Amino acid sequence: MEIKSHLEELLSSGKFVVTAEIGPPRNADPEVIKKKAKILKGYVDAVNITDCQTAVVRVSSMASAVLVMSEGLEPVMQMTCRDRNRIGIQADLLGASALGIKNLLCLTGDHPKFGNHPQAKPVFDLDSIQLIKLVRGLKEGRFENGEEIKGRRPYFFIGAAENPFAEPFDFRPLRLAKKVKAGARFIQTQIIYNVEKFRKFMERCRELGLLDKVYILAGITPPKSLGMAKYMKYNVPGLEVPDEIIKRLEDAKDKKEEGIQIAVDIIQQVKEIPGVCGVHIMAIEWEEAVPEIVKRAGLYPREEAPSFMPPFVVEKVVEKVVEKPVEVIVEKIIEKPVEVIVEKVIEKEVPLEGEMAEEKIFTLIEILSDLKASLKSLKAGMESLEEGIARLEEEFLRKKEVRPIRKEVIKRPEERPVEREAFIEEKPKIEERVEEVVVKPEAKEVKPEVKPEVKPEIKPEVKPEVKPEVKKEEEPKEIKPREEEKLEVKPVVEKPEAKEIVEEKTKVEVKPEVKLETKPEPEVKVEAIKIGGLKGIYRPLSERAKNLPQDLYMEKATGEIKEVVIGNGDRAIKVGGVSTLNFHFFEGEMKNGVKFAFEILDIKPEDWPESLSKYYRDVFHDPALWAKKCVEEYGAEAICLYLVGTDPNFLNLPPQHAKKVAEAVVKAVDVPIIVWGSGNAEKDVEVLREVADIVGERGAVIGPIVEANHRTLAAVAMGYNTPVIASSPIDVNLAKQLNILLENMGLPLDKILMDPSIGALGYGLEYTYSVMERIRLAALFAQDTKLQVPFICSIGREVWKTKEAGLPTDELMGEAESRGILMEALTGIALALAGGDLLIMRHPKSIELCKELFRGLSMS
């Protein structure tokens, strides 16, 4: 007959027991455990030692139990299923019993995920109920596999845990019944704060007849602080903390005191519940509170345990239990630690509270790293500010880095002496560039090597004869610097009326002389805007892409855009003929590049912005002169005659008027002509019929043809064998449809130019771009033959009618003329990239700008 454990004795004689809990240390120091045991001795009947609670590695429960026994206190060993399989469990149980451990609590165990070794493989060979059954089997002399235990059988007072508050709530008493059936004799519950619910649970157990079969000990924990109580409420699953408890702690002055009192109160309450045979006080890392609680709850003193010592430490015990020679050996080993008494620092273990402290530390670390990160970004921001300031300084104070296009265009129209001085002041710096400057003018064409300072596009619109004399006398000294200035800085140069504009190529050679004459003047009416070239050194594609295999970036088109001939004779121009996306010279060719046409009206424009009209004011009254000016002064290679006067919603001029104008224009110039009707489908039929008579033989383009009038106008066009403009409202399918209709009428595809009805910058440019691009992609890559037709874009009209193009110069919107020029140029460039082949524009400078850029893009 085995000697019962002290705990079992007390319970079986109907006494109300008190047990507590010890958490072993996370190191190999035996003193920690012994110290805690010392605190509890005399106040509790037995003490649990947890088994790697929350899956954090600590001294094993069995080893700690032995150390607790050496202090004369009875241990309750805990065994989980997480870390051992049935072989290891049975081995440990045999060993525990051999060492004199008699109380055993069987648990499933917390999952490794909660602990500090989450990567560990969880064993869970058995669960808690199977474990209870196994232990009972061992007691009865049976291993788990049924084999008989020969010799001394292990004896255990088997316990289990139960959580009355876990779900499903109704099932808990039933599960408890299972545990009792399996062999559990005592139960320690999860922490109770909600006494009412616990009462219900006990009631249910009573109904199931369990209270006669098992001793239930209520779990009690004094909340050490408000934080701990809150943590338990919100972060620990299976723990119910009523709000009153939180409130009590909040209101209390001394939280610890209140915590102890709360524990005491709950003990008083549960004591009254029938079936509660004791309390299990879990005050991890606050073991000192236990004696106080026990005292206040009136549970002190505890019954004296019979001189309880581990069987191997005391000589006497060894003599008594002499059967096993093994024990002698054990005794010797264990004696050593008993003799050595060293004061050591109590380890800070990691119970709930400890975990909270860690939580706080983690939060602190987080906050600190956040602050550090913010500091870093601040520093980064400061650095970019400094950089920006440095750059500004560079630009405006020290070196006048020339960004040709922008620089020029930003000059103010009215020249004042003050400004000139400003330029003069900058002279010394600019002089540094003299040599480079002098060399550049020799560059005839834009050459890659000479790129940085070459400005082949410079058009000093000053005629040597007119102004210079005056200037030469005035500011002889300033001439040279001016020269350099002009080349570098591009200050404003006036453009008095009736000056010859030298052609691009010849200009370059003439530059040095011409420069002498060009000077800004206060009385200058019209300001010329200098268009410079591209800055930087060009690196050919072959160099830039040398590390990439060609098939990674090259995709040859399967189709080609037709070539349309406009005009006839030696001034005829070809449009289209591209076998790739525009400017993708590495993939195909653009036989004819992008062509430009200057737009003129058939009437005097009333509301053109100043920055545009100043170029043509002298010829507004006469379309013929206007056309002539465009060709002769600005080098137009085609003219687009926009018959806006015939618009029924405008002046509604008759077809005869249009005819007259067309005649005049045809006589004045010999470049190809594009006739663009008012846009009113019906009126255009009449007007264009008349006009085709005149311009037909010139191979001029007529349009716009829309679906509504395509039959008649197609017939007209075929009659005179002229190309047409097929106008569709920004839609891929409608564009294609119109082409098909025209083809059906008999008009060949190489006589059609597509007008996608473009939108200006800010007024639909992106949409236009996407439609044009899709059309072009279909034509080139999807073998959509009906779309293999060049684009014609009426840019000038769309841009210069916008509000922004006409607003005056102000701080917010910048300089009026450059704004307008840029708007038109950007629209033109964007659409050229989308596939535009023939661009109709108005401002000479914007055309210049576009040409310059395309020249740059044309380099391969």
Next chain:
Amino acid sequence: MIIAERRPIPEILRNIEDYQKILVLGCRGCVAICSAGGDREVSIVAEAIRLARTLQGKPIEVLEDTFIRQCDPEYLEPLKDYQGKVEAVVSLACGVGVNLIADLYPEIRVYPGVDTSFYGANLSLGEWVEKCRGCGDCIIDRTAGLCPIARCAKNLLNGPCGGSQGGRCEVRKDMPCIWHEIVERLKARGELERLLEIWEPKDWRSAGGDGLRVRVREDLRLNGGK
């Protein structure tokens, strides 16, 4: 079906860094269904490898092919044609396929392109959840069809544990507590008493505790089996 996930490209690249010509081999079985190793994924992986190697300056030729299955020697036979023509094979099939290739074609250097994980169901587009552990000893006849070995984090047989809260598993809060579900279901069917019996410890041998698992059907073998 078997759920797998493509291994990170850097790791695949590490495996093939010494080769100049490889085959990326997909499978139209499970891995195709869970979008890890089908035809589409083969082209993606092949292209990614080409791109990465080009950027490294060590171009590689990558052939692409997909077999109906790689878990069947018969369906693997076309691999013979690749022997000697490629230096290595990156197989996007599950571990079964890769192992079988390694068994049948020892000369071929085969590397896995996916990490094989679990048996799962395709709950919705792009979502696969484990349903079975393949323990070889099915118990779900007693648990209303819900398997605790696969779906309980502690694979309890006498669940639920004390951590079941709000119907959720304390270990995996994004997962329901399967024992809670089992209890509720059996309760609804009036079969709750079944759970009052103590479930004996599981025999883990059929779950792999015994080592490699083999299944042989003699009757099929005698009738001209492979």
